Amino acid sequence: MEKLARIWVFWWAICSVLCAVIPVPDNGQASRTKPLVFSLACLMVGSAMLAWRTGRNIAAWAAISPATIGTGGMLLAILPNRRRQPWKARDTRARFHEDCDFLRSKPGNLIGLVGLAGLLLFLLIARGFMQHNFDLAAEARDFAPQLGEFRQLLEHPKPRQPGTQFTGKMLPVRATTGEVELNLWEHLPNHLRARTPAEVRLVVEVNTWHAKVGRYVSKDGKGPSGGDAYAWITNVRVIDRGTGTLLGERRFDGEGLPEEVNNHFDRDSKLVNLNHIVHYLENLPPK
DSSP, X not given: OHHHHHHHHHHHHHHHHHHHHSOOOSSOTHHHHHHHHHHHHHHHHHHHHHHHHTTOOHHHHHHHTTHHHHHXXXXXXXXXXXXXXXXXXXXXXXXXXXXXXXXXXXXXXXXXXXXXXXXXXXXXXXXXXXXXXXXXXXXXXXXXXXXXXHHHHHHSOBOOOTTOOOOSEEEEEETTTOSBOHHHHHHSOTTTBOOSGGGEEEEEEEEEEEEEEEEOOOTTSOSOOOOEEEEEEEEEEEEETTTOBEEEEEEEEOOOOOSOOXXXXXXXXXXXXXXXXXXXXXXXXXX
């Protein structure tokens, strides 16, 4: 199903661009608009299906596809309509030069081309990030049959006994959803990162929340108070898969809250640095 959704999105994206660029019979604006709108609708449906299959936010991913509207709109505004203004030349090179002269003849066309190139570059970079997330999510789906077992371990862990050792590879799991925590899983070094369900020896529960930690006030206590101070907090628990024993737990607070502010806006800390969590997991002290 996921492969079909990818093919669907790819071809309807191509159709959307072609509907915006290829000359069509001059029968009114609807002759171009109707197929373009239909292609974009199919593109959005396919994006939503693909987002659902990959476990992503459906609304956010479906909203990415209308970026094709910007591409098509810029092309329609920049390129000449060769149905109404046919080429004077016959060979391809002369037609290319004729198109270049057309673009230079109108102010803003070159700026539009630069903007279009920037948009296409942005879409290519975004596609690279999306493809990386797709691949990571697909790799993490191998753990889906065991996630129920891991959630049970996290609900009622046993107290740690003296002499318990920290050994084996890990799988980080979100406390809120029970799904694989992809960001931390990706940051784990190879000797700690479990890539198959059979390699999982330690389950790492990752619980992240946003909390108010204080409020800014004037130095003399007489002036108006400032905004609230919020921090991102992540709590990590490590449970042994074989025995269900709680091996370690630590809380990490987000950094970056300013000491002083000169306005009344709220302030947020940065997200917890994953490198700090990885360092903690790499140096779990055996007892």
